[in-house]
Amino acid sequence: MEFGTPGLPRPTELTDGSPAWLVSRYPDVRQVLSDSRFGRAELYAADGPPLSRAPGLVNDPDLMFNQDGPGHLRLRRTMRRAFTPRAVARWRPWIASIVEQRLDSVSQGEQPVDIVAEFTLPLPVAVISRLMGLDASARERMRHWSEHAFTDGSRDGEEVGAAMADFSAFGAELLAARRREPGDDLVSGVVRAADEEGGIPEAQLVSLVCGLVVGGHDSTMTMLGNALLYLLTEGREFWPRLAMGEEAAGVAADRLLHRIPLGDDRGTTRRAYEAVEVGGVLIPPGAVVLADCGMANRDPDVFPASTADDLFAPLEAPTLSFGAGPHYCLGAWLARLELQLALHRLAAGFPGLRLAQVPDSVEWRVGATSRSPVRLLVTH
Numbered sequence: 001m002e003f004g005t006p007g008l009p010r011p012t013e014l015t016d017g018s019p020a021w022l023v024s025r026y027p028d029v030r031q032v033l034s035d036s037r038f039g040r041a042e043l044y045a046a047d048g049p050p051l052s053r054a055p056g057l058v059n060d061p062d063l064m065f066n067q068d069g070p071g072h073l074r075l076r077r078t079m080r081r082a083f084t085p086r087a088v089a090r091w092r093p094w095i096a097s098i099v100e101q102r103l104d105s106v107s108q109g110e111q112p113v114d115i116v117a118e119f120t121l122p123l124p125v126a127v128i129s130r131l132m133g134l135d136a137s138a139r140e141r142m143r144h145w146s147e148h149a150f151t152d153g154s155r156d157g158e159e160v161g162a163a164m165a166d167f168s169a170f171g172a173e174l175l176a177a178r179r180r181e182p183g184d185d186l187v188s189g190v191v192r193a194a195d196e197e198g199g200i201p202e203a204q205l206v207s208l209v210c211g212l213v214v215g216g217h218d219s220t221m222t223m224l225g226n227a228l229l230y231l232l233t234e235g236r237e238f239w240p241r242l243a244m245g246e247e248a249a250g251v252a253a254d255r256l257l258h259r260i261p262l263g264d265d266r267g268t269t270r271r272a273y274e275a276v277e278v279g280g281v282l283i284p285p286g287a288v289v290l291a292d293c294g295m296a297n298r299d300p301d302v303f304p305a306s307t308a309d310d311l312f313a314p315l316e317a318p319t320l321s322f323g324a325g326p327h328y329c330l331g332a333w334l335a336r337l338e339l340q341l342a343l344h345r346l347a348a349g350f351p352g353l354r355l356a357q358v359p360d361s362v363e364w365r366v367g368a369t370s371r372s373p374v375r376l377l378v379t380h
């Protein structure tokens with residue numbers, strides 16, 4: 001994939017043809033994502049340049065991602081304690097045992113094994129299901145919801161609307177069930193915190209819960225699939241060292257997250273609420289800004305070319321693959337841990353893992369903003 005060279009903020013066009021400002025240098029992207037003069041809530045406001053509002057979850061105005069300032073913080077606080085590095089570290093034993101179960105099914109399956117069906121998909125699905133206390137029926141519908149929630153705009157709008165209505169009904173029922181009968185899962189924690197806080201619109205809680213179901217597995221599944229394809233082809237030399245220790249696998253996981261984008265759509269958009277200077281260029285009030293994290297992750301002033309191809313070189317600065325600022329990925333620690341454990345144990349358990357198909361024959365998922373192999377056939 002071509003990333004282009006980072007440079008000064010400059011006018012560009014979004015995929016729907018609407019005007020925007022492209023911000024691509026590492027410090028500039030960090031500024032846009034962290035500065036409260038840029039926001040998402042008014043991204044689609046009528047008085048700015050029009051933006052097409054494709055159906056799906058990401059454009060849902062009730063989604064936490066589309067709230068700014070105190071309203072955003074209020075929602076995020078309902079999960080403040082759940083996703084801290086310390087809290088996530090306590091999940092390590094049971095996440096490791098899910099990884100082990102998946103390794104068993106890889107080793108017991110008839111070869112060649114589809115590692116997507118046996119590993120990269122069921123692992124994050126099992127993790128988020130356990131955290132949220134989801135049953136088998138929800139697990140079965142999760143991919144259907146994800147494919148529609150993260151549509152790239154190519155799906156029929158009515159079909160997406162129907163899938164999202166079904167998903168919202170599920171989210172509302174899940175919240176109601178946990179209000180009636182609280183447990184020690186994440187959804188019960190959200191309900192408790194929201195009731196203590198008071199005043200949070202129910203629709204925002206429903207979108208929050210739905211966002212966790214799909215956000216909690218789709219990105220991790222995508223990263224795992226793409227990382228494995230790389231490690232079993234061009235990056236095969238790194239496989240033995242991944243097996244040697246969890247620490248090295250953690251550094252490699254960070255590099256892989258940093259390098260491999262979730263999809264073709266690398267930028268994240270914000271609206272400038274007033275005139276703001278970014279990297280010496282004045283962005284006018286009302287402008288839509290496309291912060292290109294993929295390009296910024298390759299900013300040569302921050303990430304030297306000398307370490308770019310070394311999977312075991314610690315990153316010189318925090319990656320922007322999880323964003324930055326108030327919307328910094330809530331699940332970053334969890335995703336890192338899943339990736340680290342998965343890669344280490346897979347490499348340790350299957351030192352001879354090989355791709356059993358030519359790389360060019362890999363079929364890619366289409367129709368969604370995230371992009372990863374539909375299946376990956378391997379032998380061990």
Ligand code: HEM
Nearest residue numbers: 064065215216219220223268321322323327329330331335
């Ligand atoms: C490899 C895995 C993942 C990647 C690369 C990723 C990436 C991101 C990025 C880039 C953002 C910020 C978007 C922006 O500011 O434009 C984000 C936000 C978010 N992510 Fe993740 N994510 C991953 C896994 C997860 C997981 C496992 C969860 C949940 C358990 C999760 C939940 C969220 C939520 C709720 C937000 C919105 C935060 C807010 O608006 O305050 N993500 N993610």
